[in-house]
Structure formats: C-alpha cells, structure tokens
Amino acid sequence: MTSKLSLMATAFCITSLHAADYEVKKELFEQSVRVQGIAAPQNAAEVVIAPEIWGDFIVEKVLPQGTKVEKGQQIVWIDTKKVDKYIQEQELERKIDGIRLQKAQQELAELKLKTQRDLLVAKRNYEREVENYKRYQEVDLPDQIASTKFDGEKSEWYLSYTREELRQLLKMYEADGLTEETEEIIVQRAQNSVKSGEFSNKQKQKQVKFQLETGIPRQEVDRALQHARAKSAWEFAQTSIPRALELKELEVTKLVNADKKKAEDFAKVKADRAAMEIKAPAAGYLYYGEFSGNAWKREIAQKTLVRGAKLMAKRPFMVVVPEGNASQVTASVDGFTASRIKAGDKGALKLSTQPWKSYTGEVVSVGAVPNIQGKWDVVLKADLDGAASLKVGENVHADFVSYRKEDAISVPTKAVKAHADGSYTVKLKMADDKQEEKKVTVGESNHEKVEVLSGLDAGQVIIFEAK
Numbered sequence: 001m002t003s004k005l006s007l008m009a010t011a012f013c014i015t016s017l018h019a020a021d022y023e024v025k026k027e028l029f030e031q032s033v034r035v036q037g038i039a040a041p042q043n044a045a046e047v048v049i050a051p052e053i054w055g056d057f058i059v060e061k062v063l064p065q066g067t068k069v070e071k072g073q074q075i076v077w078i079d080t081k082k083v084d085k086y087i088q089e090q091e092l093e094r095k096i097d098g099i100r101l102q103k104a105q106q107e108l109a110e111l112k113l114k115t116q117r118d119l120l121v122a123k124r125n126y127e128r129e130v131e132n133y134k135r136y137q138e139v140d141l142p143d144q145i146a147s148t149k150f151d152g153e154k155s156e157w158y159l160s161y162t163r164e165e166l167r168q169l170l171k172m173y174e175a176d177g178l179t180e181e182t183e184e185i186i187v188q189r190a191q192n193s194v195k196s197g198e199f200s201n202k203q204k205q206k207q208v209k210f211q212l213e214t215g216i217p218r219q220e221v222d223r224a225l226q227h228a229r230a231k232s233a234w235e236f237a238q239t240s241i242p243r244a245l246e247l248k249e250l251e252v253t254k255l256v257n258a259d260k261k262k263a264e265d266f267a268k269v270k271a272d273r274a275a276m277e278i279k280a281p282a283a284g285y286l287y288y289g290e291f292s293g294n295a296w297k298r299e300i301a302q303k304t305l306v307r308g309a310k311l312m313a314k315r316p317f318m319v320v321v322p323e324g325n326a327s328q329v330t331a332s333v334d335g336f337t338a339s340r341i342k343a344g345d346k347g348a349l350k351l352s353t354q355p356w357k358s359y360t361g362e363v364v365s366v367g368a369v370p371n372i373q374g375k376w377d378v379v380l381k382a383d384l385d386g387a388a389s390l391k392v393g394e395n396v397h398a399d400f401v402s403y404r405k406e407d408a409i410s411v412p413t414k415a416v417k418a419h420a421d422g423s424y425t426v427k428l429k430m431a432d433d434k435q436e437e438k439k440v441t442v443g444e445s446n447h448e449k450v451e452v453l454s455g456l457d458a459g460q461v462i463i464f465e466a467k
Helices: 002-016 081-176 181-275 299-304 335-340
Strands: 019-023 026-040 045-047 059-062 074-078 284-288 290-292 295-297 318-321 328-333 346-351 354-366 376-383 395-412 424-429 435-445 449-454 461-465
Touching: 026 295, 026 335, 026 376, 026 435, 081 181, 295 299, 335 376, 335 395, 346 376, 354 395, 376 395
Parallel strands: none
Antiparallel strands: 019 461, 026 328, 026 395, 045 318, 059 074, 284 318, 290 295, 328 376, 346 354, 346 395, 354 376, 395 449, 424 435, 424 461, 435 449
C-alpha cells in the first residue's frame, strides 16, 4: 500500500511539471492594485497625560472601550493615596521653609548693619594705631631713650653727691680732731652709703646699657611688628568683613531660589494631582490606544489600561471619537501601488463588516514621499449608501484598475524569462515541435500575466513549464 502511494505521488509530481503550450492572442489585459487600510477618525479627541513631577499615574479603574461618554465625564480613575500624602507633607515642609527663609533674611539685614559698624570700628582702630605709631616714633621712642640715658646720669650724680658728702665729713672731723664713737658711726654710715651708691650706680649703668643696646631696639622691633599686624588686620577686615556679608547674601539668594523652585515643583505636583481626574475631552465613544499614521495602535494601551498598571505619559492612550465620525480610510502602500494611483481615482471598496458588498472608494491623496516606514501614505474617501457606515478602526480595502488595454497581447508570467542584461525572452514553438528563444519587449504586468509590446504576434504558440 505504501509503495502504491509513493508511485502515485511521483506520478503526480511528474505530471505537475509538464511543459504547457499557450496560444498567443489579443484580449483584454487589466492590471489592478489593492489599498488596504482602516477607517480612521477625523475629529477624534486624544486623551493624554503630561505630568511634570508626579509620574506615577496608577490605574484604579477605567471605563471599557466602546463606552459612550459625555464631555467632562470621568473615564479613568487614578490611585491618589501616595500623592495626597506627599502634598500633605509638603504643605508642612513649605511652612518650615518659609520660617527658615524669613530667619535668614532677618540675619542678613542685621549682618548688613553689623558689617557697616565693624568696618567703621576697624578703620577707626587702624587710624588710631597709625597716629599712635607715629607718636611712638617721633615722641615716645626719643623720650624713652633720653629718659634711660638720664637715669644713668642721675645715678652718677647720686654717687658723686655721696662721695662728696663723705669727703666733706672726713675733712670736717679731721679739722676738729674728733674721734668720738658717735662720729665714727656717722663716718661709717657715709662710707657705706658711698659703697651702696657705687654698687647701685654700677647696676644702673648696666641696665641703661642693656636698655639702649638691646631692650629699646627690641621694643622698637616689637612695636613695628604690632603696627604691621594692625595694618594687615585692617587690610584683611576690608575684604573679610564684606565677604561675610556677600556669603550671607549668596546663602539667602540660594534659599530664595530653592524656595521658589520648591514652590514651582509643589504647584506642579498639585497640578499633576488635579490631572488625575481624567475626563473625556469630548462626547463620543471611547477607543483604547491611538490612531497614528495609518494604524490603530492599541497594544500598549491594552497593557496599561488595567488596574494597577501605570499610564504612559505624553502619548495618547485613549481617543474619544464623536458618533458618526469616520468618513475616510487611511492606508500605507508600497511604491509600486503608490505609483499606480492618484487623487481622484475610483475603485471598488469593501468593508470587513460587509465582505460581499462593494462600494465606491475615491483616492483623496497619495504621499509625495515615503513615510518613516518606507511606505506611501494614502487617504481614501468612502461613498456608502444610506444603510452602511464606516466604523472607526474597521478594516477596509479598495481595488483600483491601474491599467487597461482591450486588444493587448499578454502571456503567463511563468513563460517570460528575465536575463542579466535586462532583456526578456520566451520559448516559441516551431514546426516539428522545435523551440526557439524569442526576445520580447514587455509592458505592464499583473499577478498572472505580462503584457508583450513586441516580439510576438497573435496565433503564435509559446512553451513554458507550468507548475
């Protein structure tokens, strides 16, 4: 049994690849193209969200597709618990920010007054230091040097006076010849005074020398350094005191800008919260997705328009189509089809809801250049009778006769062989079943036949392999 089936299959393949004869004759030749598209809305209102801050539009409830709605009717419900809590917290935060800003502005106002005072005090102190240093150099230092020298001289004087007193005392006692015990004590006291004066004078001269050679020069260096520090402090104060004010001003400006930005963001969040009340922009029927170009794109909408899903921002996820709105068909065609039709052409149009009934479809426009998908956009106008109507999103196709010739010579497409040099040939049947390769010039074509412009005459027979 199996062998018999195999033999039958082999026999079928052999017979299906036999050479076929085709008699060339003149007959009607037509070429047609099909435009397949959808019924598109003309005045549909898109439903789009464009949140600026709060992007979590989580769906809680949505009206079913096809629901008839009125303008302003809520069509999508969003879970607002998180955003409501955030707004409540931000209202408290805004109050705290306001108090902080007010405090910083008060501190800035006080610092402005303090800066003026501090600069005046620093300037006054430095001016006084300049005056004091000048007096030190011109008066106090010379006076100190003179006073030190004078102290040394006074010490010499006191020693000289003491010595002279002792000398006069001894001279007086020698003249009187007195040697009483009391006199001896007086003389001894005077001698001790001289000895004490000599020691004190010696110490004083050391002190004077140290002061003149070391102490006063050191003091002069220290005073010069003190003056230099005062000058440096004044110069620093002229920049540091205003800089502290400048820094505070910048801090306050930063707080003001931050507060302004927070206020703007908070206003945007509240606007986003208000936008969560998603309502119908017009009266009509709800459609999920969007009509973009020549397609009804609804896959993403079907995933997001469910409970717990997040709505897409800045892209239509719904459209509201007014009742009876569809009156045109949009389509995308290849370059061949686009080149065969033009505005005003009429063809046989069929609806997916009425596949056995034909209406008139007229080409409104054909794109001058291909779209981003490499196709040409085509718009058709449907001429329907009173009983029929286009439903938005319905699949539609229209067939157009793009070429027609009453007495054309045409042959099956399988009979024509294309060559690398751009020429075409057919196998012409000759007498005694001989074959001849015949060069032909071709014209238009359809799915079944190719028009032959030259190279063949009616009545001739060609041979080709029919599959």
